[in-house]
Amino acid sequence: MILRKLNLSKITLHLMFITMSLAFILPLILVVSISFTNEKWLMLDGYRFWPKEFSTAAYQYVFSGAGSILNAYGVTIFVTVVGTLLHLLITAMLSYSLTRPEVKHRRALTFFVYLPVLFNGGLVPQYILLTQVLHLKDTIWVLIIVYLVSTVNVLIMKNFFRTIPDSLIESARMDGSGEIRTFFQIVLPLSKPALATIGLFVTIAYWNDWMTASLYIESPNLRPLQYLLQSLMNNIGYLQSNAQASQSMEAAIGMLPSEGARMATCVLAIGPIILLYPLLQKYFEKGLTIGAVKE
Template sequence: MTDFDTAPDIAHVRSSLTQIKPTPGTVAFRVFNTIFLTLLSLVTIYPFVNLVAKAFSSDGEIAAGHVNLWPRGFTTTTFHFVLTDPMFWLNYRNTLVYTVLGTVIAMAITTTFAYAISRPNLRGRGFFVGIAVFTMFFGGGLIPNYILVTQWLHMRNTIWAIVLPGALSVFNLLVMKSFFENFPTELEEAASLDGLSTYGVFFRVVMPLSKAVLATMTLFYAVGAWNSWFGAFLYLDDKTKFPVMMYLRNLIAGATGSVDIAGNANDAVQIGQNIQSVTMLLTVLPIVCVYPFVQKYFVSGVMLGSVKG
């Protein structure tokens, strides 16, 4: 008799499990869990739906507080003025460049640093880990950082002032370090026996098998770079180099009035209240569209790198 003859029928086992009657406690937990998660989802989604509704509503309806989940006084006038504003598209392009370049640099530094300090045979490993952890609790402060970037490094009004100061997140570094520590050493030893160098093992073996944590860290860095505006506020004076979040910040702060975008006073009144909603909607859509492509890696990537087995 073969092992296949003695193996249980999987389909029969599954059907038997489905026929087990859940206990009252299990039913109550499922009902409570469903209601709780539904309410939590609605609370999370409502601000975004309200933002979309305001983007297509008239200024008067928004000011009167009549807009909740559905547009009132439907209009696309504001979209027309924002989308035809050359500065908006210039800042949008800058944000794309800053996000892509900043994420590439950050991932290159984080992956190589994390892999190096994850090796137990690295000399001075504790020293390098200590330096990284030290920066999580102690920083030079805003003024010293400003002097360092502008006077010592001479990066004021350059792209490097945006992408380099935040190129390494210690949290992401520690997550990736933990992930690499749990990586099967047998694979690395086998690759070394096949003649691969340390760099060959890292790029041809470790990196292809680390897609989950790499996708998660890429998402973290990309979202942070896309939403960043304070660095541009500090280090950039040229409006043509601003990211789109600075464009949005200036609208909210009143630095760029609606009259500057609108052609006349009537259009200015129309744009005054909902221009912020339109701009926020246009700036948040691209990064929201990225989530479905990395969602399957998100939870597994964080868990693989945060729990040491």
């Protein structure tokens, strides 16, 4: 009797979690399914969780290079890789130095780093600075510069560097290693777990960013993937809200990629995240203990 009751509650528990997991995964599967469905069926039958007629036409279109998607992929990869590496380097150098007792004014400097959490000028002054003073509008660098430093990441990194024993740095100094060399050859290799965690978050931030491009980028060949996706969606949105216009627009559909191609682009934008997912999940859970609750 007890055994049966136990099993019943266990089964309920797992059933609940299976249902919940489906609620988180099925919407994604829907997008994947649409991208593999023959266009004709999308028109006739709407979206389905399983393609009525399987087709890879959308992906062929995407990879033929017709929709400037490959170019957008290139922009996103460049921005993500360069941005993440620079972010990690800058953050590590800054937060390590802020923990060193040799730096006399480190308390004041730490406060300088934290103050922007309290008050910031907001979007408009930054926009004017980047466009009219630094003339970064419509360059690839503007996509990188806006996320180069994050106060919170400096804070997390600083907490991590505190755990590196001072004796290690001291003995390197005795061996005649300069401070900068000590940092690169001894401290950085020890910081791999913290760098990996922060790096994954920064990678995601760069990869998923559309807002910066939407404000600063005009040239079609500088559009990152997410921004390209957003402009494609704006077109659909326009068609949806103007039913009459959509008839004539769909007649002149040459300018818009097909529905399937849009969804295929979306799937390709998620792709790398899914591929990296086991790694992501692992470092995400690790990161929770490194950064404590300070997200």
